[in-house]
Amino acid sequence: MATMVDYKAEKATWCPGCGDFGVLNALQKACVNLGLEPEQVVVVSGIGCSGKISQHFGGYGLHALHGRSLPAAQAVKLANRHLTVIAAGGDGDGFGIGMGHFIHAMRRNIDITYVVMDNHIYGLTTGQASPTSDVGAKTKTSPAGTVEQPIAPLQLALAQNCSFVAQGFSGNIKQLVSLIERAIQHKGFSFVNVFSPCVTFNKVNTYEFYKEHLVNLDDDPTYDPRDRVAALRRVAEANNILVGVIYEDPDRPSFEESLRGYPAEPLVRQDIALQAADYAALLETFR
Amino acid sequence: MGSEVGWKVGGKQGEGIDSTGEIYAIALHRMGYYVFTYRHFMSLIKGGHTNYKIRAADHVLRHHGDDVHVLVAFDQTTIDVNWPELVDGGIVIYDSSSFQAKKPDDRDVHLLGVPLTEIAKEAGNPIMKNMVAIGVSAAINELPPEEFRPVVQDKFGRKGQQVVEANMTALSRGYAYFQERSRVRFPLPAKPDLQGKDHLYASGNQATGFGALAGGCRLLAAYPITPATEIMYWVLQHFPKYGGVVLQAEDEIAAINMAIGANFSGVRAMTSTSGPGFSLMMEALGLAGMSETPVVIVDVQRSGPSTGLPTKTEQSDLNEAVYGTHGEIPRIVLTPRTVEECFLLTAEAFNLADHYQCPVIVLSDLYLGMSYQSIDGFPVQAVRYDRGKLLSEEELAQLAKSGYQRYDASVADGISPRALPGQKHGRYVALGNEHNGTGLEVEDQETRVNQMRKRQRKLAGFQHFTGVSVEGPDNAPYALVGFGSTWGGLEEARAALAEAGLTVKHIHFSRVWPFPEAEFHAAMDGVRLALVTELNATGQLKQLIRQQAGYHDRLHSCLKFNGDPISLREIVDSAYQTFPMGVFN
Ligand SMILES: Cc1ncc(C[n+]2csc(CCOP(=O)(O)OP(=O)(O)O)c2C)c(N)n1
Ligand code: SF4
Numbered sequence: 001m002a003t004m005v006d007y008k009a010e011k012a013t014w015c016p017g018c019g020d021f022g023v024l025n026a027l028q029k030a031c032v033n034l035g036l037e038p039e040q041v042v043v044v045s046g047i048g049c050s051g052k053i054s055q056h057f058g059g060y061g062l063h064a065l066h067g068r069s070l071p072a073a074q075a076v077k078l079a080n081r082h083l084t085v086i087a088a089g090g091d092g093d094g095f096g097i098g099m100g101h102f103i104h105a106m107r108r109n110i111d112i113t114y115v116v117m118d119n120h121i122y123g124l125t126t127g128q129a130s131p132t133s134d135v136g137a138k139t140k141t142s143p144a145g146t147v148e149q150p151i152a153p154l155q156l157a158l159a160q161n162c163s164f165v166a167q168g169f170s171g172n173i174k175q176l177v178s179l180i181e182r183a184i185q186h187k188g189f190s191f192v193n194v195f196s197p198c199v200t201f202n203k204v205n206t207y208e209f210y211k212e213h214l215v216n217l218d219d220d221p222t223y224d225p226r227d228r229v230a231a232l233r234r235v236a237e238a239n240n241i242l243v244g245v246i247y248e249d250p251d252r253p254s255f256e257e258s259l260r261g262y263p264a265e266p267l268v269r270q271d272i273a274l275q276a277a278d279y280a281a282l283l284e285t286f287r
Numbered sequence: 288m289g290s291e292v293g294w295k296v297g298g299k300q301g302e303g304i305d306s307t308g309e310i311y312a313i314a315l316h317r318m319g320y321y322v323f324t325y326r327h328f329m330s331l332i333k334g335g336h337t338n339y340k341i342r343a344a345d346h347v348l349r350h351h352g353d354d355v356h357v358l359v360a361f362d363q364t365t366i367d368v369n370w371p372e373l374v375d376g377g378i379v380i381y382d383s384s385s386f387q388a389k390k391p392d393d394r395d396v397h398l399l400g401v402p403l404t405e406i407a408k409e410a411g412n413p414i415m416k417n418m419v420a421i422g423v424s425a426a427i428n429e430l431p432p433e434e435f436r437p438v439v440q441d442k443f444g445r446k447g448q449q450v451v452e453a454n455m456t457a458l459s460r461g462y463a464y465f466q467e468r469s470r471v472r473f474p475l476p477a478k479p480d481l482q483g484k485d486h487l488y489a490s491g492n493q494a495t496g497f498g499a500l501a502g503g504c505r506l507l508a509a510y511p512i513t514p515a516t517e518i519m520y521w522v523l524q525h526f527p528k529y530g531g532v533v534l535q536a537e538d539e540i541a542a543i544n545m546a547i548g549a550n551f552s553g554v555r556a557m558t559s560t561s562g563p564g565f566s567l568m569m570e571a572l573g574l575a576g577m578s579e580t581p582v583v584i585v586d587v588q589r590s591g592p593s594t595g596l597p598t599k600t601e602q603s604d605l606n607e608a609v610y611g612t613h614g615e616i617p618r619i620v621l622t623p624r625t626v627e628e629c630f631l632l633t634a635e636a637f638n639l640a641d642h643y644q645c646p647v648i649v650l651s652d653l654y655l656g657m658s659y660q661s662i663d664g665f666p667v668q669a670v671r672y673d674r675g676k677l678l679s680e681e682e683l684a685q686l687a688k689s690g691y692q693r694y695d696a697s698v699a700d701g702i703s704p705r706a707l708p709g710q711k712h713g714r715y716v717a718l719g720n721e722h723n724g725t726g727l728e729v730e731d732q733e734t735r736v737n738q739m740r741k742r743q744r745k746l747a748g749f750q751h752f753t754g755v756s757v758e759g760p761d762n763a764p765y766a767l768v769g770f771g772s773t774w775g776g777l778e779e780a781r782a783a784l785a786e787a788g789l790t791v792k793h794i795h796f797s798r799v800w801p802f803p804e805a806e807f808h809a810a811m812d813g814v815r816l817a818l819v820t821e822l823n824a825t826g827q828l829k830q831l832i833r834q835q836a837g838y839h840d841r842l843h844s845c846l847k848f849n850g851d852p853i854s855l856r857e858i859v860d861s862a863y864q865t866f867p868m869g870v871f872n
Contacts, residue, residue, distance in 0.1 A: 010727055042708045044548065054716050055727060060708035061716030062551050063728070064544065065574050071541035072548035075506060076708065078532050079552030083708055104537040261527025268553040268707065270530050272503030272672065279667050282497065282525065286487040286665075287317075 002037050004028060009058035014049060019196030019207075022170030023117050024056050027086065029173075030180035031059075036084055044073035046089030046098060049124045050117035050196070053088050067098030074110045080266040081256060084184060085112040092122045095131040095151045106162040109188040110255040115180065116153065116191075117170075119198035120205045127201035137204065153193045154235045154246055158228055164190035165231070165247040167240075169214060170197070171207045175243060182245060188254040195243075210241070217244025290344070290476045292428060293354040296420065297338035297369055298361030300329060307359070307417035308339025311424060312659060314438040315343045316488045318430065319478040321661040325351035325654070325852065330513070330597040336364050343428075345479040347663060349625065349775025353854045356473045357427050359420045361403075366390060378471045380423050382416060397471050406460050415457040422461025429474040432459045485664030491629040491655035491772075494665070495585055496521030498633030499557055500529065501670045504583070506556035508534040508545035510564055513597050514653035515587040518559040539564035543571040543584065550581045551717055553677070553707035555637045557583035561653075562591045562604055569612045572646055576616025578717040579694065579703075579742065581640030581647075581675075585633065588652040590850050599850030600653035602771060603823035608648045609800045609831065615739070617746045619647045620800035624756070624774035626662055628797060629655065634670045635752070641675035643745050644702060650799075652822070654852045655772035676704035683712035691715070692724035696737040701744030746801050754803030757810045759785070759792030765866040766810075766817040768842075770796035770828050773820055773853060780858035789866060796828070802835040811838060818865045820845040820858060 007028040014020050031041055041059035045051040047066035054061030060083075064072045073087035087105075094102055094116045105114065121139060122128040128141040132153070136145040157165045164186040168176035176194065183190035195210050215238045217223050223244070224230065231247040256262055263270065274282075294311065298304045305326065312324045323342045329335035342352035355372040358365070360381040366388055373379070373396050381388040383400030390398050401423055407415040418439075425432055435458055443450045489497075496518045499507065507522045509515070523533050536542035542558040549556035560568065565586045575582040588604045590596035608620045619639050623632045629651055636647040683691060683706055693715035695703040703724075706713025720728035721735050729735075756774075759766075759781055767777045774795050781793040794810045794817070796803070811817070819829040819842055826844045833839055845861040847853045 037711075039709060039711050039714055042552075052728075055718070058714070060714055061718075061726075062548065062578075063716055063718035063720065064547075065570055065719060068540065068544040068571065071508075071536065071544035072551070075508065075534070075545035075548030075556065076552045078534075079506060079549040079554035079556070080707075080709055083552070100537050101541055104541070259532065261530060262532060263530040266709075267505050267530060267532065267549075268709075270505065272505065272555065274501050274667075274670070278529075279501075282500070283485065283487065283665065283667075285525075286489045286493070 001035055002032055004032055007031065007038050007058035009056050012056040013052060015200045017199040018049065019119060019170035019198065020050055020053065020117050022173050022176065023115065023194050023196050024053055026170070026173050026176035026180055027053070027057065027115065029177045030184060031084070033177065033181055034184060040082070041084045041086065042076050043086045043088055044069045044076055045087070046093035047124070048090035048093050048122070049198070050088065050090040051093065067093050067096070068101065069093070070098060070101040070105045070114065073112050074105060074108065077110055077112050078256070078267065080268045082266050086115060087112055088115045088117070090123065091116060091118040091120065091132045092130045095153060099131070103160055105189055106157060106160040106191070108255045109163055109252060111188055113180070113183045113190045113192065116193045117196035118153065118193050119196050119202055121198050121202040123198045123201055134204070152240055154240060155232060157191050158232050158235065158247055161228070162191050162247070163188040163249045163252045166191070166245045167193045167195070167243050169195045169210050169243050171210060172243065175216070175218060179245065186248060186250065188252055213241045215242040217242060217246070291352070292343050292356050292473050292475055293340065293352050293372070294343065294357045294424060294428070295338055295340045295355045295369060295372070296359040297336065297365030299333070300331060300335040300337040301333040302361055303417050304337045304339055304361070307420060308341060310438055310442060311421055312341045313488065314435050315341065316486070316661050317438060318434050319481055319486065320345065320475060321347050321479070323348035323351050323658060323660045325658050328598050336368055338365060338369060343475055345476040348660060350779050350855060351658065351852065353856050357424060359424060360388065362386060363388060378427065380420065399469055401461070401464060403461070406464060407457050410457040410460055411453040415454055418454045418457035419461035422458035423465045425458070426462045426465035427471060427473055429472055432462045487662050487664060488659060489626055489662060490517065490657055490659045491623070491626050491651055492517035492587065492657060493521045494626045494629035495559070495633045495649070495651060495656070496525070497665065498630040500525055500531070501630070501667065502634030502637040503555045503672060504557050504637055505529065505531040505554050506534070506546065506549040507531070507559065508536045508542040508556065509559045510536050510539050510542050512561045512564050514589055514656050515559045515561045515585065517657065518585060518587070539567040540571065543568040543582065546582050547571060547575050547580050550640070551708070555641070557585060559585040559587065561587050561589045563594060565604060565607060572618070573612035573614055573616055574719040575646040576612070576618060576742070577719045579644040580717055581644055583633070583636045583640050583647050583649065585649045585651065587656040588650060590848070596850045598653070600852050601822045601848060601850070602652055602773070603827065603848070604650060605770070605799065605823070605827040605831065608650050615743070617643065617645045617742050618800060619643065619645065619746070619798070620650060621647065621798050622650045622771035622796055623655065624771060624795055624797050626655070626660060627666055630665050631669055632797065638671065638673040639751060642673050642702070644675065644705065645745060650771055652772050676702055678704045678706050678710070678713065680710050680712065683710055687712040690725070693726050694722055694738065694741070695724045696741040698741070701741045703741070749801040753806060754796060754798030755806040755810050756795045756797065757792055760790055761792070762813050763790045763792040764813065764815045765789065765791045765862070766794050766814045767791055767858065767862065768794045768817050768819045768828070768832070769821060770799055773822070776853050776855060776858060777820060780855050780862065783855065783859055784862055789862065789868065791862065791866070799828070799831060802831065804836055807832070807836050815841060816843060816866055817841055818843050818845050818862055820853065820861070822847050822853060824848040
């Protein structure tokens with residue numbers, strides 16, 4: 001059984017105190033708790049401070065293009081369904097340049113987990129406005145405050161009928177571990193948005209801010225994550241500042257289950273060579 | 288060369304012109320003739336002029352031919368637009384139940400009104416006017432109506448035997464109508480001997496899909512775009528039987544990143560597209576090059592730039608294929624010349640991608656991709672499998688003792704062995720950032736330079752299969768030069784020029800990158816003037832040859848970029864203008 005030691009990779013290069021440390025830690029812990037060997041896990045990340053997570057994780061990694069972790073991750077999974085595939089990146093990566101892929105990944109429902117490290121800012125490029133920046137946020141590209149409405153990732157995911165939606169906080173690792181575990185165990189596409197403070201460029205959405213304002217659904221035993229309409233209302237009421245499993249639909253068939261001819265054994269193990277009988281049948285279609 | 292027939296049907300888009308052409312082409316093919324078809328269509332669903340050309344003969348055809356002997360016109364526009372192709376003595380059949388045709392009188396062409404719709408109505412349904420037209424054509428080409436039965440059965444059998452019989456009746460009545468009224472005939476030659484031949488009917492796009500399957504591709508991610516979508520259709524039909532996956536991506540950026548992801552996992556994967564989609568893939572092309580992940584990209588070129596002429600052919604993505612993406616990466620660009628090569632080069636593209644761990648681009652085009660033709664079988668016995676340097680877990684365990692380096696820059700050929708996700712002792716991160724041997728992103732100068740050199744070294748001395756074909760006499764002073772789909776036209780033009788006494792050779796690229804320099808120099812031996820024929824406005828192949836091989840003063844251009852494929856006459860005329868008759872002969 002793998003332990004945290006087996007997941008140790010290179011020392012992370014994030015700023016001391018960066019929320020991404022917590023996400024990395026929680027992701028590794030969740031994998032350990034689920035008994036996953038590091039070589040069975042692939043982290044496919046985008047570009048940004050957050051995107052470095054694939055290099056720090058300690059499993060296989062594909063550090064893909066800015067905004068393109070999801071398309072790559074979905075195919076990594078389809079190619080080898082025995083792998084546990086995590087797509088990860090920032091809010092700019094996922095909700096700016098990569099937004100289209102996010103929506104379509106929810107539609108497709110391939111069995112991967114998408115972790116967004118949402119710091120409401122562009123970190124790696126040193127502090128520009130992000131799609132989740134609040135109205136009025138003063139950044140390098142919005143010196144007078146942003147005027148665009150922020151993306152509402154949870155509501156978006158709920159509206160698109162994403163089969164698993166959760167939100168966590170890198171200041172609450174214990175909960176985040178359990179959210180990621182449940183997300184990985186969910187059959188189908190799972191989305192975990194994580195408030196992961198950027199201590200260097202965002203002086204508003206800080207650890208203190210979240211500690212003060214976050215509503216924790218774990219504290220509400222009456223909350224039913226199977227009720228999508230109630231979930232939408234709850235997220236709106238909390239103005240997105242809430243954590244926990246927001247919604248899950250464990251019965252929805254995954255893409256893999258629905259795909260005609262998709263083999264139970266990983267594609268990567270199939271013999272690719274065509275035989276004489278295959279050719280005979282295929283050539284017949286050209287007569 | 289035996290005799291041949293050029294037949295064309297035209298009308299408004301949405302009138303069933305395509306299916307008329309298709310039925311006639313398949314019928315001729317099944318009767319044992321060789322056909323080559325070309326569809327002229329527009330980027331709209333209803334209205335607009337469309338036509339379907341069939342050239343039929345007793346030998347393999349590689350070009351749709353310049354001449355039309357029989358034109359079936361469902362409207363006046365068809366006559367006006369296609370008039371220049373009609374030969375002296377040719378015949379125009381028009382639907383006299385719907386219009387009164389006019390023709391210019393610059394040429395002696397027969398014009399015969401046949402009440403196609405009227406006859407169809409009498410046979411049961413006006414919609415069958417195209418079957419009446421086929422019957423008329425059968426009479427002109429001296430083909431017994433019963434020979435069409437198998438195709439009609441195939442096409443309409445699903446709808447019941449009654450529908451089949453009604454269509455056969457319409458066809459026979461058209462046949463009889465013409466027999467009684469006209470003596471104009473364009474008989475097809477005697478049927479060729481097909482003994483020992485695998486007489487098949489395929490388009491370049493189908494062949495590309497088939498090549499992908501045969502080459503071991505098991506994931507296609509693509510976004511619909513003319514003229515590449517048919518690859519997706521073919522693959523959709525056949526992949527599921529082999530466990531293969533077809534993903535309709537949300538866009539071409541997703542498509543190529545999916546193909547890269549699957550290849551990273553160890554499954555051969557590709558994406559197919561045309562110009563606009565290919566442009567969207569440029570950034571990811573660089574990721575494949577930098578992360579040394581195999582990927583195959585098929586670009587079925589169409590007229591650009593931008594949305595350009597979406598349903599017209601061109602060869603103007605050559606520069607993009609050879610140079611596209613920021614920064615510098617190793618890549619391979621194949622340019623299949625024929626339907627058979629669409630099959631074989633696509634299959635081979637997967638070996639090259641795995642072997643060299645880099646992107647391989649297959650440049651086809653609308654003309655090659657969408658033209659259906661009769662061929663003498665696919666070269667299936669030539670398909671081979673080379674997965675390149677893939678490590679086993681045992682090998683990885685051995686390497687782990689000294690530390691496995693996925694991007695080991697010290698390997699002599701630059702190709703460092705791959706591990707696949709899931710394998711023990713192989714963990715690494717594939718990435719688009721510059722990196723060191725173990726796959727960690729670094730910025731130190733020495734590592735950067737070594738890694739760049741490592742990647743560049745991979746294709747040094749690239750020797751895989753010939754990149755240049757040469758036809759015609761070795762000592763010819765003149766040469767026709769081209770790449771990809773123009774092979775058939777250039778080859779036929781060369782033969783025509785030879786018959787007229789002009790000694791010309793034909794040099795053709797089926798691979799443009801890595802540029803087959805030595806082969807090209809050998810081919811150019813003794814050549815004083817070369818006419819580089821390509822379907823673009825700026826002479827991209829000529830520029831590439833100049834840059835890679837020289838011959839500045841010997842290269843001339845024959846360019847075409849109006850959307851139509853090049854005609855034999857255009858090549859021949861251009862050759863006459865470029866090559867002084869008798870000077871070197
Ligand atoms: C196509 C492209 N455009 C722009 C960039 C520059 N860039 C790198 S990271 C980034 C945004 C990072 O913000 P976010 O995704 O929120 O991640 P964070 O750094 O905050 O974790 C940008 C714009 C790029 N790498 N690629
Ligand atoms: S800049 Fe912000 S997001 Fe980037 S590492 Fe530093 S704290 Fe983290």
